[in-house]
Amino acid sequence: MTKILIVDDDPDMVEAGRIVLEAKGYEVVSAATAPQGLSVLEEANPDLMILDVMMEEPDDGIRMARDVRRKGLDLPIIMLTSVNVAMGLQIDKDEEMVPVDEFVEKPVTPQALVAKVEQLLSARKEA
Amino acid sequence: MIDTRAQILKVAIVDDEELLGLAVDRILSKHRVQVPDVGVDVTYASTRFVSGEALLASVAAGAEFDLMLLDLKLPGMSGLDILTELNKQNQHILTIMITAYATFETAVQATKLGGYDFLAKPFTPEELRYAIRRATNQLIINREARRLAEEKRQVRFNFISVLSHELKAPINAIDGYLKILREDEPPDRQHMIDRSLIRLDGMRKLIFDLLDLTRIESGQKERHFRAVDLRASAKSAIELFADEASSRGITIDLRADEPAEMQADPEEIEIILNNLISNAVKYNKDGGEVTVSVAHVGAGARITVADTGVGLKPEESARLFNEFVRIKNDDTLKIMGSGLGLSTVRKIAHLYGGEATVMSKEGAGSTFTVTLRDGHEA
CATH class of the missing domain: 3.40.50.2300 (Response regulator)
Structure with a gap:
């Protein structure tokens, strides 16, 4: 079964994502902090990761994405954020600094989230 | 010009x-x-x-x-x-x-x-005039800085009070509709709606805390001083959190041998006690203890609230009293809070010429102490 890791410090965001994705037949594992996320990543070996940009620190999601790439893992990463609007920032994906596949502003509709997940997974399969 | x-x-x-x-x-x-x-x-x-x-x-x-x-x-x-x-x-x-x-x-x-x-x-007269000129510059510039800081606080207060009222209306509308929807839903959907309602409550609490904080720092809050018995205030604050505490097996003890009277605004004392006791319960471990002590000290009083909870790292203690600071880790993940309570507590302590401090040991618990001097009508 295709496995998705959600890393978010807000338990409601994790649960909502889990409900949506499990209904589509995905298996969902989760973590609340970046270090926890890295260890789940190694244990569970997920096919895709949904990552919140801001957990304990304003940018630890971004740092985690970099750590994941540095480990040589190339699974698709969707980064969820509400910081752009809240802080007036313009962060976008960037191979070097923000090595993620998609950058999505919260709130995201269930349909949009599922569509992104399906799109990234099928692109990976074709490649 | x-x-x-x-x-x-x-x-x-x-x-x-x-x-x-x-x-x-x-x-x-x-x-x-x-x-x-x-x-x-x-x-x-x-x-x-x-x-x-x-x-x-x-x-x-x-x-x-x-x-x-x-x-x-x-x-x-x-x-x-x-x-x-x-x-x-x-x-x-x-x-x-x-x-x-x-x-x-x-x-x-x-x-x-x-x-x-x-x-x-x-x-010489010239030396005197020079010293006076230096002191005058210092004095006037300090006053000007204070006046500007004061103006900034007023602007912030006005902005936040308008914003708060604007935010309350949509929150209430959402709250109302969700409660209607909830009635006919199966349990798993009711659970989602319940989570939504809890988060809405968190938002409401944030708005109230924000209003409290800015009202206090802007001096917009009317302050009425009278003799307040902190022992009695502590008792009623403890009652507020008794259910939440006992549901998690936490005991709250009050240590005060005698009434602890001071001149204070009862509402401000209530904000201090409620914030400290609420935190001590929220951040405690199940089956833990909360110890509240109040005592009359000199021309004022001291409030101490100790918990047996997760405790703090030294660097966390240092920034804990800042606005919107919430210590996030595995232990505190599911605990809701606005990050404004302790900042408000410290601001009130300062109004009384006192201080709010924390002593903590990671894993063993934290002790918050607030010292207050008798307040007087301005």
């Missing part, structure tokens, strides 16, 4: 040499200082005292001074005694110390007590 405003600074001249006092008085009466950066034009009105006792009596009778020229060597109380006494009374008068023989030790001590500048005897 800044309008020039005229300001008269009240100067206390404290010197047992009457002739010197008189000479200083005469020079100041003709002196005029312009602080162009802030557009203030300053003149001086002096009062002469021949002893520290006379000055303190006048201050006790309600006289206020902006600036003081203080002879360090006086019969009776010394200049340092006077500075110490004024500090005790929380009277801060910008002070230029006059002395014939300033030793390094005296200078250090006087500066520690808040002395601003030295003038060595004998001094």
Whole structure:
């Protein structure tokens, strides 16, 4: 079964994502902090990761994405954020600094989230 | 272009040499200082005292001074005694110390007590005017900075109070609809709606906390002082959290042998106690303990709330009282809070000339202490 890791410090965001994705037949594992996320990543070996940009620190999601790439893992990463609007920032994906596949502003509709997940997974399969 | 405003600074001249006092008085009466950066034009009105006792009596009778020229060597109380006494009374008068023989030790001590500048005897009128000009600049610029900070707090308060009211309406509408929807839903959907309602409550709490905080820091809150028994206040605050505590097997003890009375605004005491006790329960481990102690101390009181919870790292303790700081880790993940409670507690403590502090050991628990001095109507 295709496995998705959600890393978010807000338990409601994790649960909502889990409900949506499990209904589509995905298996969902989760973590609340970046270090926890890295260890789940190694244990569970997920096919895709949904990552919140801001957990304990304003940018630890971004740092985690970099750590994941540095480990040589190339699974698709969707980064969820509400910081752009809240802080007036313009962060976008960037191979070097923000090595993620998609950058999505919260709130995201269930349909949009599922569509992104399906799109990234099928692109990976074709490649 | 800044309008020039005229300001008269009240100067206390404290010197047992009457002739010197008189000479200083005469020079100041003709002196005029312009602080162009802030557009203030300053003149001086002096009062002469021949002893520290006379000055303190006048201050006790309600006289206020902006600036003081203080002879360090006086019969009776010394200049340092006077500075110490004024500090005790929380009277801060910008002070230029006059002395014939300033030793390094005296200078250090006087500066520690808040002395601003030295003038060595004998001094020329020009030296006096220079010292006065320096002190005046300091005083006026400090005041201007305070005025701007005050204005900023008012703007922030006005903005936040409008914003809060605007936010409450949509929250209430969402709340209402969700409660209607909830009735006919199966349990798993009811659970989602319940989570939504809990998060809405969190938002409401955030708005109330934000209003409390800005109302207090802007001085918009009307303060009514009366004798408050902290033991009784603590009892009712503990009752508020009794259900939440007992549902997690947490016991709350009140340690107060006798009533702890102080002059305070009951609403402010309530905010302090509620925040501290609520935190001590929220961040405790199941089956833990909360110990609340209140005691009358000097002309005020001390409140201590200790928990047996997750505790804090030293670097977390350091920033805990800042606004919107929430310590996030595995232990605190599911705990909701606005990150404003402790910041508000500290602001209230400062209003009472007191302090809010925390002692904590990671994994063992935290002890919060708030000291307060009796409040008086402004």
